Amino acid sequence: MKDFEFQTATTIDEAVSLLSARGDRAKVLTGGTDLIVQLREGQREADLVVDVKKIAELMEMKYSAAAGLKLGAAVPCYRIYGDAEVSSAYPALADSARIIGGWQIQSRASVGGNLCNSSPAADSIPSLIVHAVTCQLAGPHGRRNVPVADFCTGPGKNVLGRGEILAVLEFRAPAPKSSSAYLRFIPRNEMDIAVVGAASWVQLNKAGDTIEAARVALAAVAPTPLFAADLSEWLAGKPATAETFAAAAEQARQAARPISDKRGTHDYRRHLAGVLTQRTLAIAVDRANGKQPAIH
């Protein structure tokens, strides 16, 4: 690995000022499980690496049923699925955190880092999209909020400007009779990059038999993780039945616009987008009705 300067920031202002001075030549380090590999293999270059794990706000995970979740951008995955309240309020997020790499990766890797790495195949981003997360960015001109569905702009690219960092991911308070799920397809049991990933969130009526609102998002079927807006809107008011999930699968296949690569062909990915949409909707509905379906 080429040498670089290393700084530990203890406040957001300090991180922003270090990053602003160097622009593209500075990189933010959270868990390092993407960044260190990219620096070592020459996919990214840095003159300065700024460790942000000593910034309290970025390491904080604050949840209440009334206010929702404020997830610091550097909180590692193991803390998310290790927290029973957060896992039960945002099941798709916990599903994702549990399968990003193996245990060694989850000890370090953060959901904020997964988002900023901006891979189209990122396991956590569909889950953030279906939970309608707001990204709080901090930069030289203060703070601004960006809906997570607008955060990624292309493979490895996002809206972060010069000197700007992702500070906090804000989740709304969980609505009654709502739940979510994330599944991905990989040819192994664990430890692989998604051929396709899908997350679904549903809110049901009191009886639990009708979908009042829904959000579906897909990974690895477009240059960025994809919010299936038309499908999500179509689901509102539909009965929570296998027929609805099957019709949703067909719409997900239409929404997907994947490429063919070493992980799968275009046709195979469109097929998977349908299958995973159907399954995550069924799981989310079961969970919203208080059931605990097996997902692995």
Place this chain on the structure above:
Amino acid sequence: MAKKTHVAATVNGQPVEFLCEARQSLLEVLRDVLQLTGAKEGCNNGNCGACTVLLDGLPVDSCLVLGVEAEGAQITTIEGVANDAQLHPIQQCFLEDAALQCGICTPGFIMTAKALLDRNPNPSEHEIRFQLSGNLCRCTGYDKIVRAVQDSALRMASSAATTSKAASANGGPAAVAAARSK
């Protein structure tokens, strides 16, 4: 010559201080600076787990941690697992169950297995396979490794307390052994 940073950490219970460049991984520091060559370099990109050490009690790939990030950390490597001349039960079970051939992956497997059994003394086979999925072995086909971890759980349970107390009903090795002995 690149600038070196002074780092103070605790490795295997001993306070250590070292100088390292920012680009050096914790794995390089352990092996090349501290001469602890138990952790192995396999893929050097976070897939194989041969470099697994415990960082503040959690398993990490030491190839994906910078040496400078170890400031103030508690690190346990395979060298810190045995108690003087006495092998740890996990090490003993890996030997007795022939859970290794070339041995490159073994220190990493033992560190992850230790982290697992420290938290969950009676894991099911599924839990063992899931938690060890970040460690790759190209020789054994994994069955013997899983068996060695199950046997380790039994041995650690019987040395810690009575077997019956550990034989809970979650399908873990102690429960399986209790069922077999009936």
